[in-house]
Amino acid sequence: MSGPVLAAVLAAVTVLACLAVLAAPSRALPSVAGAGAGVVGAVGVVYGVAAISGGLAPVSVGWLVPLAGLRLAADATSGLFMVVTGAVGVVVGIYTAGYAAHGHMGRTPLSVLPLFLACMLGVPLADSVTTFLFLWELMALSSLLLVLAEARRREVRDAGVWCAAMTHLGFVAVLVGLVVFAAAAGAEGFPELSASAASLSPATRSAVFLLTVAGFGSKAGLVPLHAWLPRAHPEAPGPVSALMSAAMVNLGIYGILRVDVTLLGPGPRWWGLALLAAGAVTAVYGVLQAAVATDLKRLLAYSTSENMGLICVALGTAMLLTASGIPAVAAVAMTAALVHLVGHAAFKSLGFLAAGAVAAATGLRDLDAFGGLAPRMPTTTAAFGIAALGASGLPLGCGFVGEWLLLQSLVHALPAGGTMVALVMPLTVGVVALTTGLGTAAMVKAFGVGFLARPRSAEAERASEVGRAMAVGMGLAALACGVLAVAPAVLAPALSRVLPELPAGAGTPQPRLGALLRLPGVGGSMSPALLALGVAAGVLLAFGATQWRARRRPAPRTAELWACGGGALTARMQYTATSFAEPLQRVFDGVLRPDVELAVTHYSQAPYLVAKVTYRSRLRDTVETSLYTPVIRAVAAAARIARRAHMGSIHAYLAYGAAGLIVALLVAR
Amino acid sequence: MSAAGAAGMVLQVAATAAGAPLVVGGMRQVRARLEGRAGAGWAQPWRDLRKQLGKQRIDPAGTTVVFAAAPFLLAGTSLLIAAIVPAVTTASPLDPVGDLFAVVGLLLVGTVALTLAGIDTGTAFGGMGASREVTIAALVEPTVLVAGFALSVPVHSSNLGEIVAATVGDPGRVASPAAMLAFAALAVVVVAETGRLPVDNPATHLELTMVHEAMILEYTGPRLALIEWAAAVRLTVLLALLANLFVPWGVADAGSGTVGLLVGLLAVAGKVLVFAVVLAGVEVFLAKLRLFRVPELLAGSFLLGLLAVTTSYFLAAPG
Amino acid sequence: MGLFAAIRRVGRIAEPAPPRPESSAAPTLVRGSLQLRHVDAGSCNGCEIELGGCFSPVYDAERYGARLVASPRHADGLLVTGVVTRNMAQALRDTVEATPQPRVVIAVGDCARNCGEFAGGYGVLGPVSDVVAVDAEVPGCQPTPTEIIHVLRQVTGR
Secondary structure, three states: OOHHHHHHHHHHHHHHHHHHHHHOOHHHHHHHHHHHHHHHHHHHHHHHHHHHHOOOOOEEEOOOOOOOOEEEOOOHHHHHHHHHHHHHHHHHHHHHHHHHHHOOOOHHHHHHHHHHHHHHHHHHHEOEHHHHHHHHHHHHHHHHHHHHHHOOOHHHHHHHHHHHHHHHHHHHHHHHHHHHHHHHHOOOEHHHHHHHHHHOOHHHHHHHHHHHHHHHHHHHOOOOOOOOHHHHHHHOOHHHHHHHHHHHHHHHHHHHHHHHHHHHOOOOHHHHHHHHHHHHHHHHHHHHHHHHOOEHHHHHHHHHHHHHHHHHHHHHHHHHHHHHOOHHHHHHHHHHHHHHHHHHHHHHHHHHHHHHHHHHHHOOOEHHHOOOHHHHOHHHHHHHHHHHHHHOOOOOOOOHHHHHHHHHHHHHHHHHOHHHHHHHHHHHHHHHHHHHHHHHHHHHHHHHHHHOOOOOOHHHHOOOOOOHHHHHHHHHHHHHHHHHHHOHHHHHHHHHHHHHHOOOOOOOOOOEEOOOEEOOOOOOEEOHHHHHHHHHHHHHHHHHHHOOOHHHOOOOEEEOOOOOOOOOOOHHHOOOHHHHHHHHHHHOHHHHOOEEEEEEEEOOOOOOOEEEEEEEEEOOOHHHHHHHHHHHHHHHHHHHHHHOOOOOOHHHHHHHHHHHHHHHHHHHO | OOHHHHHHHHHHHHHHHHHHHHHHHHHHHHHHHHOOOOOOOOOHHHHHHHHHHOOOOEEEOOOOHHHHHHHHHHHHHHHHHHHHOOOOEOOOOOOOOOOHHHHHHHHHHHHHHHHHHHHHOOOHHHHHHHHHHHHHHHHHHHHHHHHHHHHHHHHOOOOHHHHHHHHHHOHHHHHOHHHHHHHHHHHHHHHHHOOOOOOOOOOOOOHHHOOHHHHOOOOOHHHHHHHHHHHHHHHHHHHHHHHHHHOOOOOEOOOOOHHHHHHHHHHHHHHHHHHHHHHHHHHHOOOOOOHHHHHHHHHHHHHHHHHHHHHHHHHHOOO | OHHHHHHHHHOOOOOOOOOOOOOOOOOHHHOOOEEEEEEEOOOOOHHHHHHHHHOOOOOOHHHHOEEEOOOHHHOOEEEEEOOEEHHHHHHHHHHHHHOOOOOEEEEEOHHHHHOHHHOOOOOEEEOHHHHOOOOEEEOOOOOOHHHHHHHHHHHHOO
């Protein structure tokens, strides 16, 4: 199919899906909504695959968007992002058919779902500044509507305000950046911008770079612009969280990739360094917050921030290496960014879907109140386990290949890269390693404390497995995780077309993602599939070893837990998520700055005897409290001063109008 | 894939599997002698394992498949690592399958399996041990990767076999400041990963001071035997790796014949023996660190690793 | 280096092993390796001091394959000291129940065998054999480390 047909089909399917949800009878609403989102996602996958295969003609519709018209074009890079978004959409659609049946999402949010999905599919298609900004804003607004699905709860409304404010600040940054770019280049189509980028003054280019990176970074959750992400993603309903965390954040990366890397780039070395530094700070900060978080969805949201940080580290490395003239390794870094992006989409959508399933079954999000879900919700537990394995970046999980490629690019950048690279790369390796380590801690906590052991609340005790639609949705995502974990070669055809379009990958031999991962110019190799086979063989050998003397053994039996002879253990004696993370919280005391209150009350008659000890420890987002609170306070103070001018008198307002007009005329003259 | 490489791999897996308990027994024996005791003999861990394999298995009530599967995963990853690392030969056919980063990841997979099993029991000690273990594992990670970075930069490869082979070809590299700093950093890593003093006390009976032991308090019989055996394998493999990274002589390569492989086996056995005796001897002089002092030790070793990388760069390219 | 000098000066202080005793009828599966969990069922702590002595450098029970462990799940044998008090009876039963088969229960000291000095006390339930099956006994109040090790060696066969 050609480009215009596909675009028309996507638009038509979206409109039909939205209308169908609005018109569907209440009983059929969940299935219709799920099918609608799923079909939009499937169209997106087809469109994306077509785009990767190449040869789609650009689409231009002059009358649709005011002033400039709609311009769409699809190259392989767009196609990759569309396939990822579309695939997440399909999975989420199937899952929604079950989730909505629990009554967690009303008709309005369900009808916005296909639109949101279509906007996310459209953003990578945009081929001009106006189209891009239009779709970007439409995506932001529809995501806001979805976040507010349960607006009766105060936290949801708070999250909505944060989301709206931060998203629009980011939008303004992108808007100003792109407008400056377009004005300086004298055109607004992406091909024209690309052609004239090199002739721009360095100051303009750098200004555009900083503005757009800030704007896109806020969407991807880069510190310190991440504050909305761990609020909004958890408060949204399960399927929406999955879409936001697995698909929407990717578009922040897409923005950086399209505007800063492809259109503006290749830039000076400090661009790459700046992006790398922002990514590194984000990765460590995000994973640290995830490691100490007790709200499961908040933990996953911080983990999203962490992974976007890692992807930015890879992008920054690729930019730095391109600028330093080491294209072969830059291609490895770029591959790392893309592979990790796809892997993250797989495991994070699965993670949020499983968290949503638990929330639907128990109404719980607090890990301290979880426990014992494994026997009660085996499918969900297995799904979350696969997601957690991926998120911790361990071998056998789908996050490993991306991190391995990133480490390889960092290691092999060193010999040729000059003093700056020599100082930066080891530190970055340390950052990536710390991120993996702490990410593992966070995921062990989420899976172990959350799903294993014994229930710590009545709700967890009563939990039961979710329905078939939700299980199928999670199963598909788990399958994707499994395939990406052992056979990253499935990405090879797409990557071989995407990389030549990017400055980092153009004109160099590409990493070979066969059964054995081989990298050009460097002697490192690894095979995830053979590693998995090796582990399986080792497990079999170990099992065989334990058969020695097995026949002489007395028959196995079940016994109560060993309680040191002190009677039965109760569920309250277990380690909770808070206690599990306490050592890490102590180690990183200086960064996390918990509010700890310790009050010891003594008996008045006997001051040496303790009557009561109260310990309370609360963790806030340090960046939020130390950076945003003063800003919000200053804005509020300024607003109070400005309010004095609002006296309610018509005369005064007429005077303001006249004065404003005169000033405008004076300036214009 | 060379036949010698494949034979060497089989040899090193078999030797590690059979010899690891003896290494642990030998270390206990060194400690006993330094304390003035006679000691149980270096074969005692094998007697313990043999007995545990004949004992009844008890399934604690309420545990899931995670608890049952963890020992097998731990042992499976340990065996795979034993097949990958260049202990007897640098030409293991699995060497290109997993590089340094993969080996570190596999170690972490084993650790994670055991921590999850500890949590799965739902006892206070299981959770406590898991929490401590995972904290230490998280903080060890930067050191081990940065030290690995320092070693792989001059060789342009992170595959362990190639690093060791390159060091055999250029012996001067071992004496470089970068290699020495990396050695110090990795030594701390080995101590932390295998739960030796001063990070964890392998001989403690006091639950509140435990890290590794606290997670396995519920295991019995064959599963317990598997865990103890796997812990011994991990210690042995890491000691062999440390030895061959910095003292690689004697290791067999793709062209070695039977004699070469036997020499490789004897060489690595001798090196592991020396390292184990030194480690056990040093442990006598150490007390266990408080848990919250361990990060300071690990931060120190991370700094050593970082210095190793920067030195290797600045010494390689002056100016 | 003070510790180093001390190690060199002291050398080996474990006393030479006495001749191996006749084996008892304990299960053969624990030959050569006996992991022990100690249970104080109501002792005056005299036996505990002697047990501590068993594993000291001088007597070094570890050379016969005996070792103290933290969990009954890891243990093959329970060393029970003292009379069984009413408050400890259930704990003792639980501990035996928590120990995998094959296992041995060793009653250490006269109190554990026949209530000794504390017979007839209001908190005393009875000797260990009234509560759980006993496989071996160490007489004496309190038994010396040599006597305890003698019984342990009968079980381990070393």
